[in-house]
Amino acid sequence: MKLLILDRDGVINEDSDDYIKSLEEWIPIPSAIAAIARLSKAGWTVAVATNQSGIARGYYNLATLDSMHARLRELVAEQGGEIGIIQFCPHGPDEGCDCRKPRPGMLKRIAAHYGVDLAGIWFVGDSSGDLEAALAVDCQPVLVKTGKGERTLAKTLPAGTLVFDDLAAVAAHLLQ
Ligand SMILES: O=P(O)(O)OC[C@@H](O)[C@H]1O[C@@H](OP(=O)(O)O)[C@@H](O)[C@@H](O)[C@@H]1O
Ligand SMILES: [Mg+2]
Ligand SMILES: [Zn+2]
Numbered sequence: 001m002k003l004l005i006l007d008r009d010g011v012i013n014e015d016s017d018d019y020i021k022s023l024e025e026w027i028p029i030p031s032a033i034a035a036i037a038r039l040s041k042a043g044w045t046v047a048v049a050t051n052q053s054g055i056a057r058g059y060y061n062l063a064t065l066d067s068m069h070a071r072l073r074e075l076v077a078e079q080g081g082e083i084g085i086i087q088f089c090p091h092g093p094d095e096g097c098d099c100r101k102p103r104p105g106m107l108k109r110i111a112a113h114y115g116v117d118l119a120g121i122w123f124v125g126d127s128s129g130d131l132e133a134a135l136a137v138d139c140q141p142v143l144v145k146t147g148k149g150e151r152t153l154a155k156t157l158p159a160g161t162l163v164f165d166d167l168a169a170v171a172a173h174l175l176q
Contacts, residue, residue, distance in 0.1 A: 001116050002043055004174070005107060005139070008050035008086075010126030010147015011167055012036070012072065019054040026068040028075055029146060035171035037081030042175055045114065048086040049106035051129070056092035065090075085113050101125075102132035107139060122162075124170055131158050142170060 009015040014027040036046050054060050069086050076083050087106040089099040099105035104118075111118045123134040126147035134141035141161045143149055153163065164170045 001045060001114060003045045003047065003110075003114060003116055003121050004039060005047045005049055005110055005121060005123045006036075006167070007101075007123070007125035007127070007130045008048050010149065011124055011144055012048070015126065015147040019057075019059050020068070021054060021059045022064060023067045023071060026071065028072070029166070031166060031168040032146075033072075033075045034079060035168045036076050036083060037079035038175060039171050040076065040081030040083075044174070045084045047084040047110045047114075049101065049110060049123070049133070050086070050088045051101050052088045052090050053092050053100070055090035056095065062090070085110055101127075102129040102136065104133045104136040107133055107137050111137075122170070122174075124167060126152060128152050128155060131161055144170065
């Protein structure tokens with residue numbers, strides 16, 4: 001199974017240090033939407049694993065989060081593709097859940113959903129926590145320079161991390 005797992009904020013859509021608190025603040029990266037559609041049409045399953053501590057912080061609610069994900073699905077479908085499972089962690093940093101990246105709980109749930117092993121599956125993110133979550137379950141850590149990616153690139157990266165400008169470049173590599 002060709003499975004690709006994506007972080008959301010900073011990879012699929014623009015990120016903000018003030019969180020993405022409303023549908024209006026959810027600004028897709030156009031080339032990322034096109035990349036997801038291209039991958040999907042080429043037989044890839046594209047899943048998402050996203051930290052959404054803004055829920056626990058009271059910045060927005062589940063209905064708002066669902067509206068962002070409905071919009072994401074709509075935009076990809078308009079280009080003939082589809083998004084697979086979207087896993088999110090609604091918890092705050094102090095709740096000790098197993099799903100908040102850098103813990104790999106969401107990646108494990110995605111693998112279980114599709115009945116696949118995570119070893120070597122690419123997980124594309126913009127933050128250190130994404131890369132650490134990947135390593136925790138033997139996924140291939142992939143950093144993109146969009147979102148917080150440039151900031152992450154300025155720090156020491158885990159050995160073996162692949163770096164691409166953006167999701168479109170990741171898709172071009174996978175589809176070459
Ligand atoms: O990149 P993904 O995982 O899709 O989502 C990240 C967001 O949930 C937010 O995560 C927060 O981190 P804290 O949760 O406050 O540590 C901050 O980095 C925000 O800027 C960011 O929008
Ligand atoms: Mg991110
Ligand atoms: Zn969680």
